[in-house]
Amino acid sequence: MRLLRAPGVYAPQDDTALLVEAMHAAAIPAGARVLDIGTGTGALAIAAIRAGAAEVTGVDVSRRAVWTARVNAALQRMPLRVRLGNALEVIADERFDLVLANPPYVPASDPCAARGPARAWDAGLDGRQLLDPLCARMFDLLVPGGVLLMVHSALCGVDTTLRQLRDCGLKASIVQRRSVPFGPVMNGRVDFLERHGLIEPGQRYEELVVIRGDRPERPQSQ
Structure with a gap:
Protein backbone atom coordinates (compact mmCIF):
# COMPACT_ATOMS: atom_id res chain seq x y z
CA MET A 1 0.00 0.00 0.00
CA ARG A 2 1.56 3.27 -1.15
CA LEU A 3 0.83 6.34 0.94
CA LEU A 4 1.58 10.01 0.55
CA ARG A 5 3.59 11.65 3.34
CA ALA A 6 3.85 15.37 3.89
CA PRO A 7 7.21 16.72 5.14
CA GLY A 8 7.51 16.31 8.88
CA VAL A 9 4.92 13.52 9.15
CA TYR A 10 6.11 10.26 10.73
CA ALA A 11 6.83 7.64 8.08
CA PRO A 12 5.60 4.07 8.64
CA GLN A 13 8.55 2.08 10.00
CA ASP A 14 9.37 -1.16 11.82
CA ASP A 15 7.08 -0.30 14.72
CA THR A 16 4.21 0.32 12.29
CA ALA A 17 4.77 -3.00 10.55
CA LEU A 18 4.97 -4.87 13.86
CA LEU A 19 1.69 -3.34 15.00
CA VAL A 20 -0.01 -4.29 11.72
CA GLU A 21 1.16 -7.89 12.21
CA ALA A 22 -0.26 -7.93 15.74
CA MET A 23 -3.55 -6.47 14.50
CA HIS A 24 -3.95 -9.19 11.89
CA ALA A 25 -3.09 -11.86 14.46
CA ALA A 26 -5.74 -10.43 16.80
CA ALA A 27 -8.39 -10.85 14.08
CA ILE A 28 -10.55 -7.70 14.12
CA PRO A 29 -14.21 -8.66 14.47
CA ALA A 30 -16.47 -7.52 11.64
CA GLY A 31 -18.07 -4.20 12.49
CA ALA A 32 -15.46 -3.21 15.07
CA ARG A 33 -14.96 0.40 16.12
CA VAL A 34 -11.25 1.20 16.05
CA LEU A 35 -9.17 4.09 17.40
CA ASP A 36 -5.70 4.78 15.96
CA ILE A 37 -3.70 7.00 18.33
CA GLY A 38 -0.94 8.94 16.57
CA THR A 39 -2.24 8.09 13.12
CA GLY A 40 0.50 9.86 11.13
CA THR A 41 -0.01 8.94 7.48
CA GLY A 42 -3.07 6.89 8.40
CA ALA A 43 -1.27 3.63 7.60
CA LEU A 44 -2.59 1.70 10.61
CA ALA A 45 -6.08 3.14 10.35
CA ILE A 46 -6.37 2.21 6.67
CA ALA A 47 -5.00 -1.27 7.43
CA ALA A 48 -7.71 -1.67 10.08
CA ILE A 49 -10.43 -0.75 7.58
CA ARG A 50 -9.01 -3.25 5.09
CA ALA A 51 -9.05 -5.88 7.86
CA GLY A 52 -12.81 -5.47 8.37
CA ALA A 53 -13.31 -2.64 10.86
CA ALA A 54 -16.57 -0.77 10.30
CA GLU A 55 -15.63 2.56 11.87
CA VAL A 56 -12.10 3.86 12.32
CA THR A 57 -10.98 7.11 13.94
CA GLY A 58 -7.43 8.38 13.60
CA VAL A 59 -6.13 11.06 15.97
CA ASP A 60 -2.93 13.09 15.77
CA VAL A 61 -1.58 16.29 17.33
CA SER A 62 0.03 17.29 14.02
CA ARG A 63 -2.04 19.27 11.52
CA ARG A 64 0.15 17.96 8.72
CA ALA A 65 -0.47 14.39 9.85
CA VAL A 66 -4.22 14.94 9.98
CA TRP A 67 -4.19 16.40 6.47
CA THR A 68 -1.97 13.56 5.22
CA ALA A 69 -4.18 10.84 6.72
CA ARG A 70 -7.30 12.43 5.25
CA VAL A 71 -5.73 12.65 1.79
CA ASN A 72 -4.50 9.05 1.94
CA ALA A 73 -7.92 7.82 3.05
CA ALA A 74 -9.56 9.70 0.19
CA LEU A 75 -7.09 8.31 -2.33
CA GLN A 76 -7.68 4.78 -1.00
CA ARG A 77 -11.44 5.45 -0.87
CA MET A 78 -11.53 4.52 2.78
CA PRO A 79 -14.12 5.91 5.25
CA LEU A 80 -11.63 7.17 7.80
CA ARG A 81 -12.49 9.86 10.36
CA VAL A 82 -9.43 11.88 11.40
CA ARG A 83 -9.38 14.22 14.41
CA LEU A 84 -6.79 16.80 15.43
CA GLY A 85 -5.56 16.90 19.01
CA ASN A 86 -4.68 14.79 22.02
CA ALA A 87 -6.58 11.51 21.73
CA LEU A 88 -7.32 11.45 25.46
CA GLU A 89 -9.14 14.75 25.07
CA VAL A 90 -10.83 14.71 21.67
CA ILE A 91 -12.42 11.26 22.04
CA ALA A 92 -12.81 11.28 25.82
CA VAL A 106 12.03 7.67 22.38
CA PRO A 107 13.91 8.93 25.48
CA ALA A 108 15.03 12.53 24.96
CA SER A 109 17.55 14.69 26.79
CA ASP A 110 15.10 17.62 26.83
CA PRO A 111 12.25 16.81 29.23
CA CYS A 112 10.09 19.57 27.77
CA ALA A 113 7.42 18.83 25.20
CA ALA A 114 8.86 18.21 21.75
CA ARG A 115 8.16 20.51 18.84
CA GLY A 116 7.79 19.99 15.09
CA PRO A 117 8.46 16.53 13.64
CA ALA A 118 10.07 15.40 16.93
CA ARG A 119 6.60 15.28 18.49
CA ALA A 120 6.23 11.94 16.69
CA TRP A 121 9.00 10.30 18.71
CA ASP A 122 10.39 12.36 21.63
CA ALA A 123 8.81 11.39 24.96
CA GLY A 124 10.77 12.84 27.85
CA LEU A 125 13.79 11.57 29.76
CA ASP A 126 12.48 8.02 30.21
CA GLY A 127 10.35 7.77 27.06
CA ARG A 128 7.13 7.52 29.06
CA GLN A 129 5.74 11.04 28.76
CA LEU A 130 2.76 9.78 26.75
CA LEU A 131 2.85 6.09 27.64
CA ASP A 132 1.91 6.68 31.28
CA PRO A 133 -1.24 8.75 30.56
CA LEU A 134 -2.32 6.28 27.88
CA CYS A 135 -1.97 3.32 30.22
CA ALA A 136 -3.92 5.13 32.94
CA ARG A 137 -6.86 5.88 30.62
CA MET A 138 -6.94 2.76 28.46
CA PHE A 139 -9.56 0.84 30.45
CA ASP A 140 -12.06 3.65 29.89
CA LEU A 141 -11.32 3.82 26.14
CA LEU A 142 -12.28 0.18 25.59
CA VAL A 143 -15.68 -1.46 25.58
CA PRO A 144 -15.99 -4.64 27.69
CA GLY A 145 -14.12 -7.28 25.70
CA GLY A 146 -12.16 -4.55 23.86
CA VAL A 147 -8.48 -4.88 22.98
CA LEU A 148 -5.49 -2.55 23.08
CA LEU A 149 -2.46 -3.11 20.85
CA MET A 150 0.39 -0.73 21.65
CA VAL A 151 3.95 -0.71 20.35
CA HIS A 152 7.00 0.82 21.98
CA SER A 153 10.68 0.24 22.59
CA ALA A 154 11.89 -1.97 25.41
CA LEU A 155 14.16 0.94 26.38
CA CYS A 156 11.24 2.75 28.02
CA GLY A 157 10.06 -0.04 30.30
CA VAL A 158 8.01 -3.01 29.15
CA ASP A 159 7.39 -4.19 32.71
CA THR A 160 6.16 -0.72 33.65
CA THR A 161 3.61 -0.75 30.84
CA LEU A 162 2.40 -4.23 31.74
CA ARG A 163 2.04 -3.30 35.40
CA GLN A 164 0.18 -0.06 34.69
CA LEU A 165 -2.27 -1.74 32.34
CA ARG A 166 -2.93 -4.52 34.85
CA ASP A 167 -3.35 -2.00 37.65
CA CYS A 168 -6.12 -0.26 35.70
CA GLY A 169 -7.99 -3.55 35.14
CA LEU A 170 -6.70 -4.94 31.84
CA LYS A 171 -5.15 -8.31 31.16
CA ALA A 172 -1.80 -7.48 29.57
CA SER A 173 0.88 -9.45 27.76
CA ILE A 174 3.55 -9.12 25.08
CA VAL A 175 2.37 -10.50 21.73
CA GLN A 176 5.12 -9.40 19.32
CA ARG A 177 8.85 -8.70 19.60
CA ARG A 178 11.46 -7.60 17.10
CA SER A 179 15.05 -6.35 17.41
CA VAL A 180 15.88 -3.57 14.97
CA PRO A 181 19.01 -1.49 14.35
CA PHE A 182 19.01 2.11 15.50
CA GLY A 183 17.74 4.62 13.00
CA PRO A 184 18.96 8.21 12.61
CA VAL A 185 17.13 9.50 15.71
CA MET A 186 18.50 6.85 18.06
CA ASN A 187 21.99 7.00 16.55
CA GLY A 188 21.98 10.72 17.15
CA ARG A 189 21.56 10.30 20.92
CA VAL A 190 23.59 7.21 21.83
CA ASP A 191 25.76 9.25 24.21
CA PHE A 192 22.66 10.34 26.16
CA LEU A 193 21.25 6.79 26.18
CA GLU A 194 24.53 5.31 27.43
CA ARG A 195 24.97 8.02 30.08
CA LEU A 208 10.36 -3.28 19.81
CA VAL A 209 7.41 -4.92 21.54
CA VAL A 210 3.68 -4.95 20.96
CA ILE A 211 1.71 -5.16 24.19
CA ARG A 212 -1.86 -6.39 24.16
CA GLY A 213 -4.33 -5.32 26.80
CA ASP A 214 -7.77 -6.93 27.10
CA ARG A 215 -10.63 -5.39 29.02
CA PRO A 216 -12.62 -8.22 30.64
CA GLU A 217 -16.16 -8.85 29.39
CA ARG A 218 -17.46 -8.63 32.95
CA PRO A 219 -16.21 -6.84 36.05
CA GLN A 220 -13.70 -8.94 37.93
CA SER A 221 -14.88 -10.24 41.29
CA GLN A 222 -13.33 -8.65 44.35
Whole structure:
Protein backbone atom coordinates (compact mmCIF):
# COMPACT_ATOMS: atom_id res chain seq x y z
CA MET A 1 0.00 0.00 0.00
CA ARG A 2 1.56 3.27 -1.15
CA LEU A 3 0.83 6.34 0.94
CA LEU A 4 1.58 10.01 0.55
CA ARG A 5 3.59 11.65 3.34
CA ALA A 6 3.85 15.37 3.89
CA PRO A 7 7.21 16.72 5.14
CA GLY A 8 7.51 16.31 8.88
CA VAL A 9 4.92 13.52 9.15
CA TYR A 10 6.11 10.26 10.73
CA ALA A 11 6.83 7.64 8.08
CA PRO A 12 5.60 4.07 8.64
CA GLN A 13 8.55 2.08 10.00
CA ASP A 14 9.37 -1.16 11.82
CA ASP A 15 7.08 -0.30 14.72
CA THR A 16 4.21 0.32 12.29
CA ALA A 17 4.77 -3.00 10.55
CA LEU A 18 4.97 -4.87 13.86
CA LEU A 19 1.69 -3.34 15.00
CA VAL A 20 -0.01 -4.29 11.72
CA GLU A 21 1.16 -7.89 12.21
CA ALA A 22 -0.26 -7.93 15.74
CA MET A 23 -3.55 -6.47 14.50
CA HIS A 24 -3.95 -9.19 11.89
CA ALA A 25 -3.09 -11.86 14.46
CA ALA A 26 -5.74 -10.43 16.80
CA ALA A 27 -8.39 -10.85 14.08
CA ILE A 28 -10.55 -7.70 14.12
CA PRO A 29 -14.21 -8.66 14.47
CA ALA A 30 -16.47 -7.52 11.64
CA GLY A 31 -18.07 -4.20 12.49
CA ALA A 32 -15.46 -3.21 15.07
CA ARG A 33 -14.96 0.40 16.12
CA VAL A 34 -11.25 1.20 16.05
CA LEU A 35 -9.17 4.09 17.40
CA ASP A 36 -5.70 4.78 15.96
CA ILE A 37 -3.70 7.00 18.33
CA GLY A 38 -0.94 8.94 16.57
CA THR A 39 -2.24 8.09 13.12
CA GLY A 40 0.50 9.86 11.13
CA THR A 41 -0.01 8.94 7.48
CA GLY A 42 -3.07 6.89 8.40
CA ALA A 43 -1.27 3.63 7.60
CA LEU A 44 -2.59 1.70 10.61
CA ALA A 45 -6.08 3.14 10.35
CA ILE A 46 -6.37 2.21 6.67
CA ALA A 47 -5.00 -1.27 7.43
CA ALA A 48 -7.71 -1.67 10.08
CA ILE A 49 -10.43 -0.75 7.58
CA ARG A 50 -9.01 -3.25 5.09
CA ALA A 51 -9.05 -5.88 7.86
CA GLY A 52 -12.81 -5.47 8.37
CA ALA A 53 -13.31 -2.64 10.86
CA ALA A 54 -16.57 -0.77 10.30
CA GLU A 55 -15.63 2.56 11.87
CA VAL A 56 -12.10 3.86 12.32
CA THR A 57 -10.98 7.11 13.94
CA GLY A 58 -7.43 8.38 13.60
CA VAL A 59 -6.13 11.06 15.97
CA ASP A 60 -2.93 13.09 15.77
CA VAL A 61 -1.58 16.29 17.33
CA SER A 62 0.03 17.29 14.02
CA ARG A 63 -2.04 19.27 11.52
CA ARG A 64 0.15 17.96 8.72
CA ALA A 65 -0.47 14.39 9.85
CA VAL A 66 -4.22 14.94 9.98
CA TRP A 67 -4.19 16.40 6.47
CA THR A 68 -1.97 13.56 5.22
CA ALA A 69 -4.18 10.84 6.72
CA ARG A 70 -7.30 12.43 5.25
CA VAL A 71 -5.73 12.65 1.79
CA ASN A 72 -4.50 9.05 1.94
CA ALA A 73 -7.92 7.82 3.05
CA ALA A 74 -9.56 9.70 0.19
CA LEU A 75 -7.09 8.31 -2.33
CA GLN A 76 -7.68 4.78 -1.00
CA ARG A 77 -11.44 5.45 -0.87
CA MET A 78 -11.53 4.52 2.78
CA PRO A 79 -14.12 5.91 5.25
CA LEU A 80 -11.63 7.17 7.80
CA ARG A 81 -12.49 9.86 10.36
CA VAL A 82 -9.43 11.88 11.40
CA ARG A 83 -9.38 14.22 14.41
CA LEU A 84 -6.79 16.80 15.43
CA GLY A 85 -5.56 16.90 19.01
CA ASN A 86 -4.68 14.79 22.02
CA ALA A 87 -6.58 11.51 21.73
CA LEU A 88 -7.32 11.45 25.46
CA GLU A 89 -9.14 14.75 25.07
CA VAL A 90 -10.83 14.71 21.67
CA ILE A 91 -12.42 11.26 22.04
CA ALA A 92 -12.81 11.28 25.82
CA ASP A 93 -16.45 10.14 25.77
CA GLU A 94 -16.10 7.41 23.14
CA ARG A 95 -15.41 3.69 23.53
CA PHE A 96 -13.76 1.32 21.06
CA ASP A 97 -13.49 -2.39 20.31
CA LEU A 98 -9.83 -1.97 19.37
CA VAL A 99 -7.29 0.74 20.19
CA LEU A 100 -4.09 0.87 18.15
CA ALA A 101 -1.33 3.01 19.64
CA ASN A 102 2.10 3.90 18.31
CA PRO A 103 2.83 6.82 20.64
CA PRO A 104 6.10 8.74 20.97
CA TYR A 105 8.44 6.61 23.10
CA VAL A 106 12.03 7.67 22.38
CA PRO A 107 13.91 8.93 25.48
CA ALA A 108 15.03 12.53 24.96
CA SER A 109 17.55 14.69 26.79
CA ASP A 110 15.10 17.62 26.83
CA PRO A 111 12.25 16.81 29.23
CA CYS A 112 10.09 19.57 27.77
CA ALA A 113 7.42 18.83 25.20
CA ALA A 114 8.86 18.21 21.75
CA ARG A 115 8.16 20.51 18.84
CA GLY A 116 7.79 19.99 15.09
CA PRO A 117 8.46 16.53 13.64
CA ALA A 118 10.07 15.40 16.93
CA ARG A 119 6.60 15.28 18.49
CA ALA A 120 6.23 11.94 16.69
CA TRP A 121 9.00 10.30 18.71
CA ASP A 122 10.39 12.36 21.63
CA ALA A 123 8.81 11.39 24.96
CA GLY A 124 10.77 12.84 27.85
CA LEU A 125 13.79 11.57 29.76
CA ASP A 126 12.48 8.02 30.21
CA GLY A 127 10.35 7.77 27.06
CA ARG A 128 7.13 7.52 29.06
CA GLN A 129 5.74 11.04 28.76
CA LEU A 130 2.76 9.78 26.75
CA LEU A 131 2.85 6.09 27.64
CA ASP A 132 1.91 6.68 31.28
CA PRO A 133 -1.24 8.75 30.56
CA LEU A 134 -2.32 6.28 27.88
CA CYS A 135 -1.97 3.32 30.22
CA ALA A 136 -3.92 5.13 32.94
CA ARG A 137 -6.86 5.88 30.62
CA MET A 138 -6.94 2.76 28.46
CA PHE A 139 -9.56 0.84 30.45
CA ASP A 140 -12.06 3.65 29.89
CA LEU A 141 -11.32 3.82 26.14
CA LEU A 142 -12.28 0.18 25.59
CA VAL A 143 -15.68 -1.46 25.58
CA PRO A 144 -15.99 -4.64 27.69
CA GLY A 145 -14.12 -7.28 25.70
CA GLY A 146 -12.16 -4.55 23.86
CA VAL A 147 -8.48 -4.88 22.98
CA LEU A 148 -5.49 -2.55 23.08
CA LEU A 149 -2.46 -3.11 20.85
CA MET A 150 0.39 -0.73 21.65
CA VAL A 151 3.95 -0.71 20.35
CA HIS A 152 7.00 0.82 21.98
CA SER A 153 10.68 0.24 22.59
CA ALA A 154 11.89 -1.97 25.41
CA LEU A 155 14.16 0.94 26.38
CA CYS A 156 11.24 2.75 28.02
CA GLY A 157 10.06 -0.04 30.30
CA VAL A 158 8.01 -3.01 29.15
CA ASP A 159 7.39 -4.19 32.71
CA THR A 160 6.16 -0.72 33.65
CA THR A 161 3.61 -0.75 30.84
CA LEU A 162 2.40 -4.23 31.74
CA ARG A 163 2.04 -3.30 35.40
CA GLN A 164 0.18 -0.06 34.69
CA LEU A 165 -2.27 -1.74 32.34
CA ARG A 166 -2.93 -4.52 34.85
CA ASP A 167 -3.35 -2.00 37.65
CA CYS A 168 -6.12 -0.26 35.70
CA GLY A 169 -7.99 -3.55 35.14
CA LEU A 170 -6.70 -4.94 31.84
CA LYS A 171 -5.15 -8.31 31.16
CA ALA A 172 -1.80 -7.48 29.57
CA SER A 173 0.88 -9.45 27.76
CA ILE A 174 3.55 -9.12 25.08
CA VAL A 175 2.37 -10.50 21.73
CA GLN A 176 5.12 -9.40 19.32
CA ARG A 177 8.85 -8.70 19.60
CA ARG A 178 11.46 -7.60 17.10
CA SER A 179 15.05 -6.35 17.41
CA VAL A 180 15.88 -3.57 14.97
CA PRO A 181 19.01 -1.49 14.35
CA PHE A 182 19.01 2.11 15.50
CA GLY A 183 17.74 4.62 13.00
CA PRO A 184 18.96 8.21 12.61
CA VAL A 185 17.13 9.50 15.71
CA MET A 186 18.50 6.85 18.06
CA ASN A 187 21.99 7.00 16.55
CA GLY A 188 21.98 10.72 17.15
CA ARG A 189 21.56 10.30 20.92
CA VAL A 190 23.59 7.21 21.83
CA ASP A 191 25.76 9.25 24.21
CA PHE A 192 22.66 10.34 26.16
CA LEU A 193 21.25 6.79 26.18
CA GLU A 194 24.53 5.31 27.43
CA ARG A 195 24.97 8.02 30.08
CA HIS A 196 21.54 7.25 31.52
CA GLY A 197 22.04 3.48 31.41
CA LEU A 198 19.28 2.93 28.86
CA ILE A 199 21.62 1.01 26.54
CA GLU A 200 24.86 -0.89 26.99
CA PRO A 201 28.09 0.72 25.75
CA GLY A 202 28.30 0.12 22.02
CA GLN A 203 24.69 -1.07 21.72
CA ARG A 204 23.17 -0.01 18.42
CA TYR A 205 19.87 -1.88 18.37
CA GLU A 206 16.61 -1.85 20.30
CA GLU A 207 13.82 -4.35 20.86
CA LEU A 208 10.36 -3.28 19.81
CA VAL A 209 7.41 -4.92 21.54
CA VAL A 210 3.68 -4.95 20.96
CA ILE A 211 1.71 -5.16 24.19
CA ARG A 212 -1.86 -6.39 24.16
CA GLY A 213 -4.33 -5.32 26.80
CA ASP A 214 -7.77 -6.93 27.10
CA ARG A 215 -10.63 -5.39 29.02
CA PRO A 216 -12.62 -8.22 30.64
CA GLU A 217 -16.16 -8.85 29.39
CA ARG A 218 -17.46 -8.63 32.95
CA PRO A 219 -16.21 -6.84 36.05
CA GLN A 220 -13.70 -8.94 37.93
CA SER A 221 -14.88 -10.24 41.29
CA GLN A 222 -13.33 -8.65 44.35
